[in-house]
Amino acid sequence: MAKNVLIVGGGLSGTIVANGLCRQLGNEMRNNEVSITMLGATDTHMYQPGLLYLPFGRIRESELFRDQRKVLDRRVPYHIDPAKQIDVEGNQVVTESGKTYSYDYLVIATGSRIRPENVPGMEEGAHWFYDLEGARKMRDALEAFEGGKIVVNVNAPHKCPVAPLEITFMLHDYLSGRGLMDKTEITYTYPIGRLHALEPVAMWTQPEFDKYGIKYETFFNTKEVDPAAKTISSEEEVTLPYDLLVTIPPHSGAQVIEDSDLGAGGWVPTGRESLLREGSENVFVVGDTTNIPISKAGSTAHFEADTIIDNIASLCTEGRWARNYDGKVFCFIETGMSTGTYVWFNYTTPPNPGPPSQMLHWFKLAYNRMYWLSARGLL
Template sequence: MTEHVLVVGGGTGGTVLANDLADRLEAELDAGDVHLSLVNDDTDHVYKPVWLYVPFGKREPDDGRRPLSELIDDRIDLHIDRVTGIDTEARQVRFRDRSRPVEYDYLVLATGSTLAPDEIPGLVDGGHNYYSESGATALRDDLLSFTEGRIVLSVIGIPHMCPAAPLEFAFMTDDWFRERGLREDVELTFTSPIERVHGNLQVAEWARPRMDDRDITVETGFDAAAVDPDDETIQSADGTTIDYDLLVSIPPHRGIDLVEESGLGDRGWVDVDKRTLEAEAADNVYAMGDTAATGAPNAGSVAHYQAGVVGQRIASEVRGRPPTATYDGKTLCFIETGMNAASFVEFDYENPPSPVAPSEKIHWAKLAYNEAYWLTARGLL
């Protein structure tokens, strides 16, 4: 009997996993003992870290797009469709463009994060973001013409994709205006809903002095609750109000509604064992990347490392062996500290991060990885 492995989501985690499984289960796929499917609701694979550079005119949105069909192994059955229902008891998934549900033996959810700016009154009309392709492009148009006034970078949603990106944007904006001789006329304010500038204590303690040295005003404990686009103000839950001339936000994030509807977790995040990545509420279901509520950062490197773990576990189960691979929380992250320098951190569940001294060499290493990413997605790195 052919076993069906169904991966939902063609982002970093889903694409790397599908290619990993195609390699691990080569013999079973060729023999027809395993059928491997990847479902995504877009024909393109999007590498979102490119968006950080778009507002500064350093990259184009198309630099972060490739046809998904060009990135996956030929043995993977690719479907461009949208999931409309998940029945974990019957082990079936329903799709928008199919009249009948599809059965699975192993289901992996790698559906990522979606932006929910509508959860904050006024944010849709009052703020920019660089966490979407359209948002990054719109921000570029306004940032390039900005010569004086106050820019407020407000972290609203936690958790959010790429936890270091707000710090990167603040440092890059400061440096960018200095290079153009405009920094004295531009005030930068950074707000955080918690009592530090980053969720990780060690990263926060490393970043805060650097923000102070660069005259970036910091408002911690600012739990943004509403935006007034007409008055150009952002207000916190306790009534504190900050004026802005340009608002850049990290909006609330959530997963897909189907996760909650299927009883797998809240706000679209699947409750999983943080080491095995198995769903707590259903058998033969895994979640990874942003979709998995592990406590690990919502970062691409996390999804990459988790893909290897899930791939090993499913391959073991298909072959009737006890799965032993576990995820240790490993995370790698570059942190831009300006337009021409960056830092780097590596950590896991047991070992906290310790950012290294910023350098131009690390900055170029990050840019080189961004170019090599497409090999990673193909499973070649």
């Protein structure tokens, strides 16, 4: 019996899984022993990490997008027909158009989305760079900015755990370059009692912020934004005035996850090593949509995808499990417009950011350019 692999979600992790399986299962696909199908929501694939550079005019919008079918191996049929109900008991997915796709192995790769509407006043009063429209507006606001109070407000959960640090360092450097830092104050807020969820990263960040005179407010869980008064307040009853508010909005998972009762908030309960949905033996979960308490990042998605490729290929051909995910994550961190550092860690090794350098910034830029090779599974 031919095995059907169904992938829901054509972003970074779903695409890496599809392309990697094609590489490993080429013979089986040729012999009609394995088929791979993908369901997606749009015909374009967005290179999300590039959004960090858009507000500073450091990337063109056209560099952010590719035709999803061109990024995907041509042996994988791609249907722009979003999943509406995922039935893990019946091994099938019903789409928005009413079609039903059955599977032997399912890969849920539906990612995460920003929810500024969940905080009163945030949509009206804040800027963000986590989607195209937001990054465009932030670019305009930055161009018009002539000095004043900037609040960088971080809400959880969110993807790319280092992006809030990066935007803060980049704002400082960009405004210094425009001669505006002597009349600008930057305050960074974070919901827990330190500057980053990962303690070593928090410890590294504090002296870096102190060096640049960046202020911070910890234990700041956003309650509301008042766009008229230009203030942001926390549950802890701290109110900060702002001239420019840059927020990392809270995120949730995809609607279909909640609609299918697969996880509160759209986060699917997932085995941290197996990457199997809890309670399923043929449903893998990859990327932002897992509930595993590690960074929601492209590199996490990539390393998880590699593990899932090995396991599905091994299960299809030999009926056996190949290997577990070790929690590996690797992220470059921009520490200004021309310096950077990096962190890597896994379930047993904590992160250890080193001193920033120009070379590491260039490595990040080179790595950015290789995103499309990553998505194709060539890196």
